[in-house]
Each structure stands twice: as structure tokens, then as C-alpha cells.
Amino acid sequence: MDSDSGKDRIERATPMGEEGKLKKNRIFIALLLIVSVLLLWNARLFWIQVAASRSFAGRGIDLVENSVVQREKGIVLDSGRGDFYDRSGLSLTGTTLQVLTLFPMKEELSDEEKSRRRKETAQVAQILNIPAQPLHDFINGLKSPQIWKRDGRPAALTDAEVQRIEALGLANIRVMPYKLRYGAPQAAGQVIGYIGQNPERVTRQFTDQFHKGELQLTSKIGNAGLEKTFEPWLQGIGARTVSLFTDAAKRPLGGLDLREVAPNNPYYPLKVMTTLDxxxxxxxxxxxxxxxxxxxxxxxxxxxxxxxxxxxxxxxxxxxxxxxxxxxxxxxxxxxxxxxxxxxxxxxxxxxxxxxxxxxxxxxxxxxxxxxxxxxxxxxxxxxxxxxxxxxxxxxxxxxxxxxxxxxxxxxxxxxxxxxxxxxxxxxxxxxxxxxxxxxxxxxxxxxxxxxxxxxxxxxxxxxxxxxxxxxxxxxxxxxxxxxxxxxxxxxxxxxxxxxxxxxxxxxxxxxxxxxxxxxxxxxxxxxxxxxxxxxxxxxxxxxxxxxxxxxxxxxxxxxxxxxxxxxxxxxxxxxxxxxxxxxxxxxxxxxxxxxxxxxxxxxxxxxxxxxxxxxxxxxxxxx
Structure with missing residues (x-):
């Protein structure tokens, strides 16, 4: 009876041993799959970093640029929207001005840097014939790039002011071309109309562009006048922006610093030629x-x-x-x-x-x-x-x-x-x-x-x-x-x-x-x-x-x-x-x-x- 009992134990143990082997095999296969996935993932990342960062140009994607986007502070200089012209080709909208563009810099400054910054601000204020303190306070309070304005509008600089400011070679104060859509006063203003946000019209009238991501609910579109009726032909293909790239301490990044980005297309934006004089x-x-x-x-x-x-x-x-x-x-x-x-x-x-x-x-x-x-x-x-x-x-x-x-x-x-x-x-x-x-x-x-x-x-x-x-x-x-x-x-x-x-x-x-x-x-x-x-x-x-x-x-x-x-x-x-x-x-x-x-x-x-x-x-x- 004892021998039979031992025999039974041996017969019962044999199946259990095979199950253990099967379990080990499953674990091995799972580990092999995981390793394979990790290898493929690493290969994918390598391809992205090496091949795609050099390329993607054909698809208009710059991965190097996107890799530093969190350190980028930019401003739109030109929305890329088409403009109106009179019968002689003179612009009715979209006047380009030379403006003072101000960029935020690192928050913690040494006494020497503070003194230098104050001196630079005073020089710019003198060129613009404005008090230095308001300009200094404005720059110190910047959280994002801003354009210097007078009476609520971007202030146009004269050629002489541009030359003197550029000669200073300042890192966070630059002269940039800015496209002002409407004049002051705007000729034929009520004929041309105005642009603004209109989420309801974006989703109703421009459904395809909205679903493709070309327009957002916050996009500015024509809401009255010719801006409204000619909206389908005025939409551009991209804005012109300028950005200052900084490191974690908000210092300009070497080799990047100030970068201007704009679509390079000889055909767009379109120009609407009116019959107006x-x-x-x-x-x-x-x-x-x-x-x-x-x-x-x-x-x-x-x-x-x-x-x-x-x-x-x-x-x-x-x-x-x-x-x-x-x-x-x-x-x-x-x-x-x-x-x-x-x-x-x-x-x-x-x-x-x-x-x-x-x-x-x-x-x-x-x-x-x-x-x-x-x-x-x-x-x-x-x-x-x-x-x-x-x-x-x-x-x-x-x-x-x-x-x-x-x-x-x-x-x-x-x-x-x-x-x-x-x-x-x-x-x-x-x-x-x-x-x-x-x-x-x-x-x-x-x-x-x-x-x-x-x-x-x-x-x-x-x-x-x-x-x-x-x-x-x-x-x-x-x-x-x-x-x-x-x-x-x-x-x-x-x-x-x-x-x-x-x-x-x-x-x-x-x-x-x-x-x-x-x-x-x-x-x-x-x-x-x-x-x-x-x-x-x-x-x-x-x-x-x-x-x-x-x-x-x-x-x-x-x-x-x-x-x-x-x-x-x-x-x-x-x-x-x-x-x-x-x-x-x-x-x-x-x-x-x-x-x-x-x-x-x-x-x-x-x-x-x-x-x-x-x-x-x-x-x-x-x-x-």
C-alpha cells in the first residue's frame, strides 16, 4: 500500500513538472517580445532623431524647432492674411512698419547686469524721446514678447531711430518689420470692414478648414465688409513670427537666439485689387x-x-x-x-x-x-x-x-x-x-x-x-x-x-x-x-x-x-x-x-x- 501511494505521488508529480516548463517558456516568450518592442522603439527614436530631424522638410515639419518649443517665446509680425489694394496698386490694408520688439530675459540679474540693462533702456528711451522709467518698468514686467505701442497702436519708428537702436546691438530689444492691417484713420473703413473671432461662422461656413485644423474657433475671420465677402481668398497659408529662444535661466540660446519664421511661397497670400482710388x-x-x-x-x-x-x-x-x-x-x-x-x-x-x-x-x-x-x-x-x-x-x-x-x-x-x-x-x-x-x-x-x-x-x-x-x-x-x-x-x-x-x-x-x-x-x-x-x-x-x-x-x-x-x-x-x-x-x-x-x-x-x-x-x- 505504501508502494502504491509512492507510485501515485510520482504519477501526479510528472504532469506538474511539465506545467512548470510550459510556464517558463511563456515567460521567456513574453520577455523576448518585450525586448523586441523596446528594440523597435529605440530604433524608431533613433530614426526620428537622426533622419527625421534632418528631413521632414518635405512635409514642412522641423523637429529640431519643435524640440525647443517649450523655451520659445514668439510674436506674430504678420498674420499671413491677404490684403486689399486700390486701382493703382496702392495698399489699402497691411502697411508694414518698423517697430520696437521687446523680449523677456532672465529674471535673476546681478547688480552689474541690472546697471547695464538700465543704461540700455535709457539709451533706447532717449532715441524714442520718451521717459526712461516707463519703458524700463514695461520691459521688466514682460512675460512674453511685446511690441512697443503708442495710444494702443504699434509705434512706427523712423529710419533714423531704426539705425540708432540697431547700432546698440541689444539682445532683448530689436527692431522688426510689423504688418499693421488697418491705418489710423482707415480709408474706406466701412467698405473694407473688419476681422474678428466668430466661432459660429467658422464651424458653419468653413467646416472643412476647421476639421483640417487650418482654422480654429479663435481664428480671426472677416466679420463685415469686403473682409467678410472675400474671406475665402484672404485666408493665408501661415503667419510670419519672430521668436527668442532661451535656456532655463531665460538666457538666449547660442546659435538660435532670435529666429524669424515665415512661409516661403511666391503665390500666397492673394491680393484683392479693388476699383477704389x-x-x-x-x-x-x-x-x-x-x-x-x-x-x-x-x-x-x-x-x-x-x-x-x-x-x-x-x-x-x-x-x-x-x-x-x-x-x-x-x-x-x-x-x-x-x-x-x-x-x-x-x-x-x-x-x-x-x-x-x-x-x-x-x-x-x-x-x-x-x-x-x-x-x-x-x-x-x-x-x-x-x-x-x-x-x-x-x-x-x-x-x-x-x-x-x-x-x-x-x-x-x-x-x-x-x-x-x-x-x-x-x-x-x-x-x-x-x-x-x-x-x-x-x-x-x-x-x-x-x-x-x-x-x-x-x-x-x-x-x-x-x-x-x-x-x-x-x-x-x-x-x-x-x-x-x-x-x-x-x-x-x-x-x-x-x-x-x-x-x-x-x-x-x-x-x-x-x-x-x-x-x-x-x-x-x-x-x-x-x-x-x-x-x-x-x-x-x-x-x-x-x-x-x-x-x-x-x-x-x-x-x-x-x-x-x-x-x-x-x-x-x-x-x-x-x-x-x-x-x-x-x-x-x-x-x-x-x-x-x-x-x-x-x-x-x-x-x-x-x-x-x-x-x-x-x-x-x-x-x-
């Missing part, structure tokens, strides 16, 4: 300010092709410091408001086209119509006068009687044909966009608030003189003049002519074109010629006689629209539209002064004269 734009804005125009707009179109030469809006706003709660940043040149008597141009065109009157027909004005409580601005009445004289004197009664013959439907029909109640700014195909509108926020305006009013006699006579529900933008008004100059053809004003690559090769050209909604002539050439003659009579003997002293012979039409101001008091919009020089038109102009308290002098004729004198003095033409 920056010199004329600035001069016109200056005239508006000199006349104290607090709210209003001026539009100057090229009489030859309707291109926008100048588009000014007031009040001015600073695109570098936007406060949408307190500032009016909208472009009033494309906002529709009550036009007043400039709309009589449309009424006259419709009446002549429909043969309900003739230029020489006489009408009687005794100051009131006798129904609807409708009166003329001249309470005493104009007496007997022709249609042409009624236009020149802006007689309400004449045009009310003409409208009664015409009817509300016809009046609205011709208004649309002439480019009112529709957006007129350039719209068409663009790269990657099937329906592209160049102008941001352009309003189409209106003639009647509802169809029922077309049958209302009181609404009809008010509409005929540009009151009641009529709304027209300054751009539409200026384009109406261009339509007459083109014998009834309605053009579509451009404000951007083309987009170019960085090296000035053409990327895309926006063709000059007629308004899509008006394929044929809106009115006959003979009618257009008659209306242009009417405008000449306004200056010769009508409401625009003060324009006879202008540098050019001019023609046009005045308008005053009654309205109610926000404070509930009566107010007016003052208009003048026209062209010049009268014998060989080069420009069509619309000026608007908005929200003028009732009883104040009408400055619209004076503003029109000032604008035309600026154009006459531009050297592009001379008074005949």
Missing part, C-alpha cells in the same frame, strides 16, 4: 469731416463702366477697436433710406416712356393738390411751369399729377427696370462660389410696402416724390445716373476688379457686366437724353444753382425726404445726385446726409460740389 477716397472723406457730416454717405462711380471709384460712409469707426454696442459700423452707402425728390427722376422716366406727358407740357401749381392733404414744398405755389421746369424746381404738384396718370403699377415697374428695389452691386460666379455678392449687407430697397398701396391714390402721389414707403441706397442712386449716361442700360457696379497672386499674376478677374435683372434697356436712349438735360436745367436755373461756381460744369437732382428721428422729432434726409463734367461725363455721384433735424441748412449740394471739385482736381480731367 485711395487718394480720392481719402480726400472725399476729409471733405465730409470738414463739413461736419455726422451721418451720411458718398458714392462715386466711373461713368464709363460703373466701377466704384469712392465709397465713403459716416460716422467713422476704427476697425482695430470694434465696439458693436456703441459704434455704427455699417456701410451707409449700401443701406436703403427715404430718397425724397431724387426719385422724381424715376417718375419722369416712367411718364415719358409711357407717353402720359411730354417735356413741354405745362402744369399749374398753387401749393397744394386739393386732395389727400398733399402739398408742395413751396407753399405759395410755383404757378404755371413745364415738366422740365417742374423737375428743375422740384415741384411736388407737377409730379403728383403725372403719377395719377401713370398709376402705381407702372411706377413700380419702371423703378425696378432702372435698378431700384433690387441689389445692384456686382453678383455672379467666382472661383468655388456659384452666386457671389461682392458687397456685404447691400439692401435692395423698396417702392411699396404692400401691393394694396399701389391702388391707393394718397400712397401714389407720395411715392411719386420719393416719400411714403420708398427706400433707395446711395449706390442705387449713383447707378441710376450711370444708367441715364448709358442710354438706359443698367450696369452692375464692381468694387473689386480682380484677385492676384502674391507675385501679381492674375488669379481671377471679375468681368464688367449689366444687371442680371435687366437684360434690355430700361428706357429708350431718347428718354435718357431728356432726363440728362433736365438735370442740367437743375443747375442752370433750379435747386442746384450754387453748383454753377464748381470747377466743372455739373448736372444733377436734389432731394429732401421728411422723416421722424429716433427721438421722435421731425427730421430729413438731404440728397443730391448727378454727374460731371456735364459736356463729357466722367463720374456719377450720389451724396446723402442723413437724420438732419428739421430746419437745419441743406448741406447736400455743398457736399456734392466739394466731391466734384475733388474729382476735378485729381488730374484726370480739367474744366473745359
Amino acid at each position: 485711395s487718394v480720392l477716397q481719402s480726400r472725399i472723406e476729409a471733405r465730409m469731416d470738414q463739413l461736419g457730416i455726422s451721418q451720411g454717405a458718398v458714392v462715386v462711380l466711373d461713368a464709363g463702366n460703373a466701377d466704384t471709384v469712392a465709397m465713403a460712409s459716416r460716422p467713422y469707426f476704427d476697425p482695430e477697436h470694434i465696439d458693436l454696442q456703441h459704434e455704427d459700423w455699417s456701410n451707409r452707402a449700401v443701406k436703403a433710406v427715404a430718397p425724397g425728390s431724387i426719385f422724381k427722376t424715376v417718375t419722369a422716366a416712367a411718364a415719358l416712356e409711357e407717353h402720359v406727358t411730354e417735356p413741354g407740357e405745362t402744369f399749374e401749381c398753387d401749393g397744394e393738390l386739393g386732395e389727400y392733404g398733399f402739398t408742395c414744398w413751396n407753399k405759395e405755389g410755383h404757378g404755371r411751369l413745364t415738366l422740365e421746369e417742374g423737375f428743375a424746381q422740384s415741384c411736388n404738384i407737377v409730379f403728383a399729377k403725372v403719377a395719377q396718370r401713370l398709376g402705381g403699377d407702372k411706377l413700380e415697374q419702371y423703378a425696378r427696370k432702372l435698378g431700384l428695389e433690387v441689389p445692384v452691386g456686382w453678383t455672379g460666379d467666382a472661383p468655388g462660389v456659384s452666386v457671389f455678392h461682392q458687397l456685404d449687407g447691400e439692401e435692395k430697397g423698396q417702392i411699396y410696402h404692400s401691393d394694396a398701396l399701389k391702388k391707393d391714390g394718397g400712397a401714389l402721389v407720395q411715392t411719386a416724390i420719393g416719400q411714403r414707403d420708398v427706400l433707395v441706397s446711395p449706390l442705387q442712386a449713383a447707378n441710376l445716373v450711370v444708367t441715364l449716361l448709358h442710354q438706359g442700360k443698367v450696369l452692375s457696379p464692381r468694387i473689386v476688379d480682380e484677385i492676384r497672386f502674391r507675385n501679381d499674376r492674375l488669379y481671377y478677374k471679375f468681368p464688367a457686366q449689366r444687371l442680371d435683372t435687366v437684360k434690355e434697356r430700361a428706357i429708350k436712349p431718347a428718354t435718357a437724353k431728356t432726363l440728362l438735360e433736365f438735370m442740367g436745367e437743375v443747375v442752370d436755373s433750379g435747386t442746384g444753382q450754387s453748383l454753377r461756381s464748381a470747377k466743372w460744369e455739373l448736372a444733377g437732382k436734389s432731394g429732401t425726404a421728411q422723416m421722424t428721428l429716433k427721438n421722435g422729432h421731425p427730421g430729413e434726409n438731404h440728397w443730391f445726385i448727378g454727374y460731371g463734367p456735364a459736356d463729357h461725363p466722367r463720374y456719377a455721384v450720389a451724396v446723402l446726409i442723413q437724420n438732419v433735424p428739421e430746419g437745419q441748412p441743406n448741406k447736400s449740394v455743398s457736399l456734392f460740389k466739394e466731391v466734384m471739385n475733388v474729382l476735378a482736381g485729381s488730374g484726370q480731367a480739367a474744366k473745359s
Whole structure:
């Protein structure tokens, strides 16, 4: 029994020994796998450090640069965004300045280093003609690189200041080129618009770029004006930055020190070439300010092709410091408001086209119509006068009687044909966009608030003189003049002519074109010629006689629209539209002064004269 028990123990022990061997084998295999993984890992690290650090250039990755990124303190000198230019190639945005760039240095300084730093700061302050202590305190408080600013803007250095500062050879105070997007003041600011953060639009409109990492929620994109409409072509391919590399003690690293990084691409960023003349734009804005125009707009179109030469809006706003709660940043040149008597141009065109009157027909004005409580601005009445004289004197009664013959439907029909109640700014195909509108926020305006009013006699006579529900933008008004100059053809004003690559090769050209909604002539050439003659009579003997002293012979039409101001008091919009020089038109102009308290002098004729004198003095033409 004892021998059997021993036998059993031997038989039971044999399987246990095999299990032990199997366990050891598994451990060995596991260790072998671990060693293999470690070897592969080390080989991978070796390849990265040796091969990839020298290479990766083809993929735009610099691993040496990334290995010291934690010790890098940088600043963006140029966002890489595309810029706007005027018709002569002069920059409207993106002025490059030489600025003082300040970098933080090591925190613990010896007495000798402190004395040297203070002396260096004093030298720089003397060159800049500023107190030394504020500059010294500013540098000592730096946690990251900063640009020296005055009044909240990067301070531009003169050539002499640059030379003297660079001669000092300072480690933490350098002169660098900095691209300032907006000027002070910014010409055509409300046309160009502004950039800013807009996470909702980034994820909705630029989904692909967001998912690829090309845009972040904090990225600045165009939020208004041309910055917004041309955003797809303005996005750059990388910023230009400058960095100071330091060691753990915040001392410049040998061989690295200051490094400037920028994408090297001859094609990007793209350049947006506008039709604006920056010199004329600035001069016109200056005239508006000199006349104290607090709210209003001026539009100057090229009489030859309707291109926008100048588009000014007031009040001015600073695109570098936007406060949408307190500032009016909208472009009033494309906002529709009550036009007043400039709309009589449309009424006259419709009446002549429909043969309900003739230029020489006489009408009687005794100051009131006798129904609807409708009166003329001249309470005493104009007496007997022709249609042409009624236009020149802006007689309400004449045009009310003409409208009664015409009817509300016809009046609205011709208004649309002439480019009112529709957006007129350039719209068409663009790269990657099937329906592209160049102008941001352009309003189409209106003639009647509802169809029922077309049958209302009181609404009809008010509409005929540009009151009641009529709304027209300054751009539409200026384009109406261009339509007459083109014998009834309605053009579509451009404000951007083309987009170019960085090296000035053409990327895309926006063709000059007629308004899509008006394929044929809106009115006959003979009618257009008659209306242009009417405008000449306004200056010769009508409401625009003060324009006879202008540098050019001019023609046009005045308008005053009654309205109610926000404070509930009566107010007016003052208009003048026209062209010049009268014998060989080069420009069509619309000026608007908005929200003028009732009883104040009408400055619209004076503003029109000032604008035309600026154009006459531009050297592009001379008074005949």
C-alpha cells in the first residue's frame, strides 16, 4: 500500500513538472517580445532623431524647432492674411512698419547686469524721446514678447531711430518689420470692414478648414465688409513670427537666439485689387469731416463702366477697436433710406416712356393738390411751369399729377427696370462660389410696402416724390445716373476688379457686366437724353444753382425726404445726385446726409460740389 501511494505521488508529480516548463517558456516568450518592442522603439527614436530631424522638410515639419518649443517665446509680425489694394496698386490694408520688439530675459540679474540693462533702456528711451522709467518698468514686467505701442497702436519708428537702436546691438530689444492691417484713420473703413473671432461662422461656413485644423474657433475671420465677402481668398497659408529662444535661466540660446519664421511661397497670400482710388477716397472723406457730416454717405462711380471709384460712409469707426454696442459700423452707402425728390427722376422716366406727358407740357401749381392733404414744398405755389421746369424746381404738384396718370403699377415697374428695389452691386460666379455678392449687407430697397398701396391714390402721389414707403441706397442712386449716361442700360457696379497672386499674376478677374435683372434697356436712349438735360436745367436755373461756381460744369437732382428721428422729432434726409463734367461725363455721384433735424441748412449740394471739385482736381480731367 505504501508502494502504491509512492507510485501515485510520482504519477501526479510528472504532469506538474511539465506545467512548470510550459510556464517558463511563456515567460521567456513574453520577455523576448518585450525586448523586441523596446528594440523597435529605440530604433524608431533613433530614426526620428537622426533622419527625421534632418528631413521632414518635405512635409514642412522641423523637429529640431519643435524640440525647443517649450523655451520659445514668439510674436506674430504678420498674420499671413491677404490684403486689399486700390486701382493703382496702392495698399489699402497691411502697411508694414518698423517697430520696437521687446523680449523677456532672465529674471535673476546681478547688480552689474541690472546697471547695464538700465543704461540700455535709457539709451533706447532717449532715441524714442520718451521717459526712461516707463519703458524700463514695461520691459521688466514682460512675460512674453511685446511690441512697443503708442495710444494702443504699434509705434512706427523712423529710419533714423531704426539705425540708432540697431547700432546698440541689444539682445532683448530689436527692431522688426510689423504688418499693421488697418491705418489710423482707415480709408474706406466701412467698405473694407473688419476681422474678428466668430466661432459660429467658422464651424458653419468653413467646416472643412476647421476639421483640417487650418482654422480654429479663435481664428480671426472677416466679420463685415469686403473682409467678410472675400474671406475665402484672404485666408493665408501661415503667419510670419519672430521668436527668442532661451535656456532655463531665460538666457538666449547660442546659435538660435532670435529666429524669424515665415512661409516661403511666391503665390500666397492673394491680393484683392479693388476699383477704389485711395487718394480720392481719402480726400472725399476729409471733405465730409470738414463739413461736419455726422451721418451720411458718398458714392462715386466711373461713368464709363460703373466701377466704384469712392465709397465713403459716416460716422467713422476704427476697425482695430470694434465696439458693436456703441459704434455704427455699417456701410451707409449700401443701406436703403427715404430718397425724397431724387426719385422724381424715376417718375419722369416712367411718364415719358409711357407717353402720359411730354417735356413741354405745362402744369399749374398753387401749393397744394386739393386732395389727400398733399402739398408742395413751396407753399405759395410755383404757378404755371413745364415738366422740365417742374423737375428743375422740384415741384411736388407737377409730379403728383403725372403719377395719377401713370398709376402705381407702372411706377413700380419702371423703378425696378432702372435698378431700384433690387441689389445692384456686382453678383455672379467666382472661383468655388456659384452666386457671389461682392458687397456685404447691400439692401435692395423698396417702392411699396404692400401691393394694396399701389391702388391707393394718397400712397401714389407720395411715392411719386420719393416719400411714403420708398427706400433707395446711395449706390442705387449713383447707378441710376450711370444708367441715364448709358442710354438706359443698367450696369452692375464692381468694387473689386480682380484677385492676384502674391507675385501679381492674375488669379481671377471679375468681368464688367449689366444687371442680371435687366437684360434690355430700361428706357429708350431718347428718354435718357431728356432726363440728362433736365438735370442740367437743375443747375442752370433750379435747386442746384450754387453748383454753377464748381470747377466743372455739373448736372444733377436734389432731394429732401421728411422723416421722424429716433427721438421722435421731425427730421430729413438731404440728397443730391448727378454727374460731371456735364459736356463729357466722367463720374456719377450720389451724396446723402442723413437724420438732419428739421430746419437745419441743406448741406447736400455743398457736399456734392466739394466731391466734384475733388474729382476735378485729381488730374484726370480739367474744366473745359
